[in-house]
Amino acid sequence: MSTTTESDKKYDFKTIEAYWQEFWQREASYKVSEDDPREKYYALEMFPYPSGRIHMGHVRNYSIGDVIARYKRLRGFNVLHPMGWDAFGLPAENAALKNNTHPARWTYDNIDYMRNQLRQLGLSYDWDREIATCNPAYYRWEQLLFLQMYEKGLAYQKNTTVNWCNSCQTVLANEQVIDGTCWRCDEPVTPRQMNGWFFKITDYAEELLCDLDKLSGWPDKVVTMQRNWIGKSEGLTCDFKIEGSEEILSIFTTRPDTIFGVTFMSIAPEHPLIETLIKGSEQEQEVRDFIGATLLEKQQQKPDDEQEKKGIFTGRYCLNPFNGDKVPVYVANFVLMGYGTGAVMAVPAHDQRDFEFAQKYNLAIKPVVIPEGTTIEASKMMAASIDPGLLAGSGTFTGMSSLQAKQAIIDHATIQGFGAAHITYRLRDWGISRQRYWGAPIPMIYCDKCGVQPVPREQLPLILPEDTDSGQHTCAPLHQRDSFIKTTCPACGGEARRETDTMDTFVESSWYFARYTSPRNTQAPIDRDKAAHWLPVDQYIGGVEHAILHLLYSRFFTKVLRDLGYLDIDEPFTNLLTQGMVIKDGAKMSKSKGNVVDPNDLIHEYGADTVRLFSLFAAPPEKDLEWNAKGVEGAFRFLNRIYRYVMGNKEQLRSEGKITYIKIRTKTEGKTANTKIQLRSDGMFQSKGKIELRSEADQALHRKTHQTIQRVTLNIENNFHFNTAISGIMELFNTLTTLAPMEGDRPQNKLTPAVVHEAVRAILLLLSPMVPHFCAELWKQLGNTHPLDQGQWPAFDIEAAKEEELTVVVQVNGKVRSRLQVPADMADEAIKDMALNDRNVQKIILAQPVKKIIIVQKKLVNIVL
Numbered sequence: 001m002s003t004t005t006e007s008d009k010k011y012d013f014k015t016i017e018a019y020w021q022e023f024w025q026r027e028a029s030y031k032v033s034e035d036d037p038r039e040k041y042y043a044l045e046m047f048p049y050p051s052g053r054i055h056m057g058h059v060r061n062y063s064i065g066d067v068i069a070r071y072k073r074l075r076g077f078n079v080l081h082p083m084g085w086d087a088f089g090l091p092a093e094n095a096a097l098k099n100n101t102h103p104a105r106w107t108y109d110n111i112d113y114m115r116n117q118l119r120q121l122g123l124s125y126d127w128d129r130e131i132a133t134c135n136p137a138y139y140r141w142e143q144l145l146f147l148q149m150y151e152k153g154l155a156y157q158k159n160t161t162v163n164w165c166n167s168c169q170t171v172l173a174n175e176q177v178i179d180g181t182c183w184r185c186d187e188p189v190t191p192r193q194m195n196g197w198f199f200k201i202t203d204y205a206e207e208l209l210c211d212l213d214k215l216s217g218w219p220d221k222v223v224t225m226q227r228n229w230i231g232k233s234e235g236l237t238c239d240f241k242i243e244g245s246e247e248i249l250s251i252f253t254t255r256p257d258t259i260f261g262v263t264f265m266s267i268a269p270e271h272p273l274i275e276t277l278i279k280g281s282e283q284e285q286e287v288r289d290f291i292g293a294t295l296l297e298k299q300q301q302k303p304d305d306e307q308e309k310k311g312i313f314t315g316r317y318c319l320n321p322f323n324g325d326k327v328p329v330y331v332a333n334f335v336l337m338g339y340g341t342g343a344v345m346a347v348p349a350h351d352q353r354d355f356e357f358a359q360k361y362n363l364a365i366k367p368v369v370i371p372e373g374t375t376i377e378a379s380k381m382m383a384a385s386i387d388p389g390l391l392a393g394s395g396t397f398t399g400m401s402s403l404q405a406k407q408a409i410i411d412h413a414t415i416q417g418f419g420a421a422h423i424t425y426r427l428r429d430w431g432i433s434r435q436r437y438w439g440a441p442i443p444m445i446y447c448d449k450c451g452v453q454p455v456p457r458e459q460l461p462l463i464l465p466e467d468t469d470s471g472q473h474t475c476a477p478l479h480q481r482d483s484f485i486k487t488t489c490p491a492c493g494g495e496a497r498r499e500t501d502t503m504d505t506f507v508e509s510s511w512y513f514a515r516y517t518s519p520r521n522t523q524a525p526i527d528r529d530k531a532a533h534w535l536p537v538d539q540y541i542g543g544v545e546h547a548i549l550h551l552l553y554s555r556f557f558t559k560v561l562r563d564l565g566y567l568d569i570d571e572p573f574t575n576l577l578t579q580g581m582v583i584k585d586g587a588k589m590s591k592s593k594g595n596v597v598d599p600n601d602l603i604h605e606y607g608a609d610t611v612r613l614f615s616l617f618a619a620p621p622e623k624d625l626e627w628n629a630k631g632v633e634g635a636f637r638f639l640n641r642i643y644r645y646v647m648g649n650k651e652q653l654r655s656e657g658k659i660t661y662i663k664i665r666t667k668t669e670g671k672t673a674n675t676k677i678q679l680r681s682d683g684m685f686q687s688k689g690k691i692e693l694r695s696e697a698d699q700a701l702h703r704k705t706h707q708t709i710q711r712v713t714l715n716i717e718n719n720f721h722f723n724t725a726i727s728g729i730m731e732l733f734n735t736l737t738t739l740a741p742m743e744g745d746r747p748q749n750k751l752t753p754a755v756v757h758e759a760v761r762a763i764l765l766l767l768s769p770m771v772p773h774f775c776a777e778l779w780k781q782l783g784n785t786h787p788l789d790q791g792q793w794p795a796f797d798i799e800a801a802k803e804e805e806l807t808v809v810v811q812v813n814g815k816v817r818s819r820l821q822v823p824a825d826m827a828d829e830a831i832k833d834m835a836l837n838d839r840n841v842q843k844i845i846l847a848q849p850v851k852k853i854i855i856v857q858k859k860l861v862n863i864v865l
Helices: 013-027 056-074 090-099 103-120 136-151 201-214 220-230 256-261 274-278 284-300 352-361 402-416 528-534 549-563 599-606 608-617 629-648 650-655 696-719 722-739 753-767 772-781 828-836 839-845
Strands: 040-045 078-080 155-165 170-172 190-199 232-242 248-253 264-267 311-319 326-332 343-346 419-425 444-447 451-454 486-488 495-498 537-543 573-579 582-584 661-668 671-678 690-692 805-812 815-823 852-856 860-864
Touching (some): 040 056, 056 537, 056 582, 056 599, 090 103, 136 155, 136 451, 170 190, 201 220, 201 232, 201 549, 220 573, 232 256, 248 256, 248 264, 248 343, 256 402, 284 326, 343 352, 549 573, 599 629, 608 629, 608 722, 629 722, 629 772, 650 753, 696 753, 753 772, 805 828, 815 839, 828 839
Parallel strands (some): 040 078, 264 326, 537 573, 661 690
Antiparallel strands (some): 155 170, 155 190, 232 248, 232 311, 232 419, 444 451, 661 671
């Protein structure tokens, strides 16, 4: 049948992959335009930091995104699939110092190397849209956005306690402190007072919270993490006067119904009133020592650590405005300055934490909410009572229910002028100042005469200096560079100083997805019309470790960009896929653990398509992938089997006529009939003729082909379970090679060639998003003149995919007693009768009465005696 030589059957992946990579680059195959009339689809993976080498985590992440992009193109979408580089940051500084070079050179060299690596993976990016955040052409617009946010009051400066990493010599945002350590270097973080710039993300707290309900395409876990981080609470703010002073200690509580039970006050170690409370007192030094030790412990504490409740009396009292009670003020290690007011009224009778603290320091316990039908004696309490009930010992509110009293007490405080209803959030404003060199300079100027002044817009970008002052290393921070600091005031023209902090690198990654829509725009950060065409991102892909940091900041920036007039959307990412990690020897692959597998070695030995296939087949995308060298070898063998089969039958498959409809033999309630099925226009069948499925083998392969198309389509559309999609393609290929083995081992009853032709083409189209070079080559070898990725995804025929017969399991009292082969269209009543009359079932039933019969979707009959 075939004249193909043995050398033609060898899968030469190096030649094939090099050819198609050059072809796609030359033809600009994945360049897109807004002018395309097809429906848009924006697929995006979180862009990488240019560390120098891609790792298996990159391979998995970008392979997942590429499958989605290629699949959507075949489904007829105009797909935007860009790539760029999150290029600022501390690692480049450290690497530059280590290698005695400049961070810019180090970064751009790495970008060149990694770009080539990504090309070798056959990723279908529109490289004309490539961006690097360290390029002044990018951060120029980031600086403009900063100025516009400053004008709107969304960027401001304040002195505050910050998270200081001594190792990195920089400030960290709250979200960047993980278990008390720096998210980058894992060194302990310590508190420090410092002036810095902040973005007022809290102005958007309520919208950020409410709009989580719009994110139906996001994992529940991520939505919950963000909801908890924003942390909305509703309650009462109330002022307690400090005894013998005009100072006020304001508290926030979600339990105003318990306010008559306050027996002490807890304040955070960072509370600004502490200095006034302890100055000149006997307790001053003791309190200061306690505060220092507590702040250090807080930074080093892990979130799930069980914290011992500790405190110290300040020597001062405050007065409860509701009943005049004198309440001792304690500094307590469990109070957070970042939540509410940093002061908490303590009601030990109705809060377990306060109860434990009161017992430890021998403080009063006063029950004021009594669950109906019970009594509470303070001296006999073993734990706090947190249940609702009726108020006791609460003045005019005594006898009210908890729910009723909450609002009544808030109303009373409001009328009397010492309190009000209030909503607070756990979310704090985003501190963006960093004391490092390799970042976007903050475009502000300090003048002794005029104060803080923005850099004039026409002077943007404020470029990061690449030269250094005499005797400095290339990474010297800006506050050590006199030539950068000295400038003139834009208001008065006098001597002035530039801001020397650079922006948190998360600022760059908070809007890059919008810049991709018009990356070469020289007039504005974003072209509004182009952004309106492409945004929001339809599918975003990245690690769950970014659930709070990057994803929350990107949502915030999207709303800011909307309010600045650049965007008309509320949320940046319609759907989010958080892929699992790549695990080897029970741990995430990392250099420090010595368990890294270099993708370059795998690509050299097996080819990019094999590496992609393994990373997609080994586990569902949301689960961790356990590294298995045998799995890579198995993927390589599978591709070789397909290659040999197609090339071995190439001439027959090339010359086989195409079909528009087929005739099949069907059975309906035991009767056989010929049925003509029109095939859909899917790019596979474009011309003439008709065939009749002449044998059961024809029908079996034809049915399996359409079942596989259906299965793969649903696996991708519903949950991106590429592993089960690939498994289905493997099953189809096994069916093909069983029913139509290669020449030299043919069965007596040959299949109709067009049925084989249909199956082979389906395999190549279905597999092409996963292994694009491989399928593009075989598609070309079969004589197709248009590239495979310009074709159409195959459509399945629901009738052709139906089974003629089904296997129904029969149970008696839950135990399997028989299996029935029944026509697929057999009615449930007929299946029930067939089960009752089955010989094996009859032996079990004998004369016992049947209580009920349960039939499950033509899969199971359970007879209950």
